[in-house]
Amino acid sequence: MKSTLARLGAVFKGKNVPWVQRIVNQYVAYVEEHHPELKVHKMPFAKIHGEPHASPKTNDPFHASVALRKKEDLKGSGFSLHVYPDGKVVASKSGFPSLQMLSATAEELGDNAYWLDPEYVRQWTAQNEASSSKQNRHRGDQSSSSRDNIRGKGKNKASNHLEYKKDPTTGVLYRHSENGAVVYLHPEYQREYYHDTEGEVVWL
Numbered sequence: 001m002k003s004t005l006a007r008l009g010a011v012f013k014g015k016n017v018p019w020v021q022r023i024v025n026q027y028v029a030y031v032e033e034h035h036p037e038l039k040v041h042k043m044p045f046a047k048i049h050g051e052p053h054a055s056p057k058t059n060d061p062f063h064a065s066v067a068l069r070k071k072e073d074l075k076g077s078g079f080s081l082h083v084y085p086d087g088k089v090v091a092s093k094s095g096f097p098s099l100q101m102l103s104a105t106a107e108e109l110g111d112n113a114y115w116l117d118p119e120y121v122r123q124w125t126a127q128n129e130a131s132s133s134k135q136n137r138h139r140g141d142q143s144s145s146s147r148d149n150i151r152g153k154g155k156n157k158a159s160n161h162l163e164y165k166k167d168p169t170t171g172v173l174y175r176h177s178e179n180g181a182v183v184y185l186h187p188e189y190q191r192e193y194y195h196d197t198e199g200e201v202v203w204l
Contacts, residue, residue: 010046010068017048019104020064020083026101027081027089028068038096043068043078052083052112058203059128062115085115092195094172094184 010028012021024046031040045068052064062085069078079093087103106113114120164173164185173185183194183204192204 011044011072013045013047013072013074015048015051017052017064019085019108020048020052020066021046023083023087023089023101023104024066024068024081027083027099030099030101031097035097040068043070045069045072045074047074054115054124056128059125060203061121061124062112085109085112086118086121090186092193094174 010021010024028040031038047067047069049065049067052062054060054062060082064083066081066083067074067078068081070076079091079096081092082090084090085104087101088098089101090098103116106116109116164175166173172187175183175185177183177194181194183192185192194202194204196202
């Protein structure tokens with residue numbers, strides 16, 4: 001028997017974005033059915049942070065950021081999702097799967113429907129990556145001390161898997177930074193990330 005959350009979906013607070021809510025509810029139902037040990041039904045409250053948007057600084061195409069929490073005031077523990085128009089859902093928390101759900105429709109996206117075109121997304125990502133690389137060269141070696149501490153001294157962490165450990169339960173690769181933070185390697189993007197104090201993903 002499916003849980004109340006799997007049957008009724010997450011309880012969204014604040015902003016109403018139908019395509020995001022639909023994809024999140026598909027994700028929740030799948031995880032509740034196929035990964036009951038994650039107890040996603042204990043985090044029934046959801047909120048979309050701001051408007052769906054692209055994040056050039058992290059080279060992240062158009063997406064919605066969604067937080068799922070245990071309490072109605074959306075404080076405390078839980079996990080976060082990045083939800084993309086093509087139906088891809090990327091979870092922030094180790095152990096939670098990243099899945100492919102049904103995509104949004106052009107009608108649902110309206111003026112943002114061009115993000116459904118994989119060729120456009122590919123070109124945007126490539127151009128943004130080139131632009132970011134150019135900016136990084138101009139910046140030289142300057143960066144915030146907190147980010148440096150988490151990244152560690154090595155510049156090629158993501159390419160050297162020998163420096164990572166594998167979680168025996170989830171198979172996720174991770175390492176500990178110099179300041180003790182746990183840094184994960186995303187299996188698809190081959191990019192490092194960690195979770196801030198609010199449980200949000202911060203890409204390195």
